[in-house]
Amino acid sequence: MGHRCCAHRACHEVYFLSAVVSAGWICAGFAAICCFGLAIALIRTRRRVRQCEARLQELDRQPAVISHEIRTPLSLVRGAAELLAEETPGPLTPAQEMFVSTISDNTQLVIDMAENMLAISRLETGALPSHQELVDIRAVVSSCAREVRRILGTPIFVESSGGMIPIVTDETQVRQLVWNLVNNAARHAGADASVTVSVRAGDAGGCTISVMDRGSGMTDQDVDALFTPFSTGSTRRPGSGLGMMVVKRIAESLGGRVLVDTEVGSGTAIMVQLPEHVGREEE
Structure with missing residues (x-):
């Protein structure tokens, strides 16, 4: 068992x-x-x-x-x-x-x-691409203004009194910014209007590029649509609107900003403030 x-x-x-x-x-x-x-x-x-x-x-x-x-x-x-x-x-x-x-x-x-x-x-x-170097802003602005004047035939006056304004930035991007800024003003100034471009040194370094046209000016609706491509403001404006969008984007990428001063019937002034060095924002 x-x-x-x-x-x-x-x-x-x-x-x-x-x-x-x-x-x-x-x-x-x-x-x-x-x-x-x-x-x-x-x-x-x-x-x-x-x-x-x-x-x-x-x-x-x-x-x-x-x-x-x-x-x-x-x-x-x-x-x-x-x-x-x-x-x-x-x-x-x-x-x-x-x-x-x-x-x-x-x-x-x-x-x-x-x-x-x-x-x-x-x-x-x-x-x-971004390549930082010492750039003479007055020379860049004068060069772009001459080129736009040659292509469009619009009277463009450059207030170039004063010495060199050097800033450390990307010259290629600044040229594209200034070209679009002056080109935009020349195209929107009107047949008999002129454009004035000026550059001045900032109080704390850097510079301010101003482009003023004596055209018809812009309404609040136009200003709101200024940096938006393919948008329609209160008036018919030539172009796609991409140029001013590029101006704003490049200015911000370089540490700057864009300001607009306009009055209907009197014209428009657009100012771009750039820092003395890329990446250093304007106050």
Whole structure:
């Protein structure tokens, strides 16, 4: 009887061990399957992340590609229009002069739009190149004013009395800011109006660039829409509005700010205050 009980107990122990081993194998197999599944999911996730990163890089490059593709042919069109305006091929009739002027003016508008779209894209993604150096603001302003005067023919007067005003900033960004500022004023000044540009040193360093036109001025609605592209104010204003948005974005990225002083019927003055050093905000 004792032997039979021992044998029975031994059988139960064998069955128990077999069950434990089987359960262990099942758990191990399940764990292996789970680990394998997780590994596959991780590989697929990483692959998807790489695809998304590549797509984002492609999207970041698209504004530059589009801008280049737009600017290149339009620059050729503008160059041809300038040659016609200079009567290089021969004299033009008054009607032909008007057509050539329209071609040149609208071509420049689209080129500016392409430049500004690229700048906005880079500013929003933080990809706008920045190179800090000592910049003579008076020289930059005078250069931009001459170029806008040459292209548009608008009387632009630069108050350049005084010495050099050096600030440490990004010259390329400042040039784009000033170009848009003067270009905007010249286009909105009106047919018989003029634009005055001045630069003065700040009391605590830095400088203030002022551009004043003697046009029709702006309403409160116009001022609210000034830095919003493709918006419609109370009056019809040429262009997309991207230029002033770029002015504001660049000024802020350089640690400065933009102020507007306008009166309906008297004209508009837009002032950009820039710090002596990039990243040092104006008080």
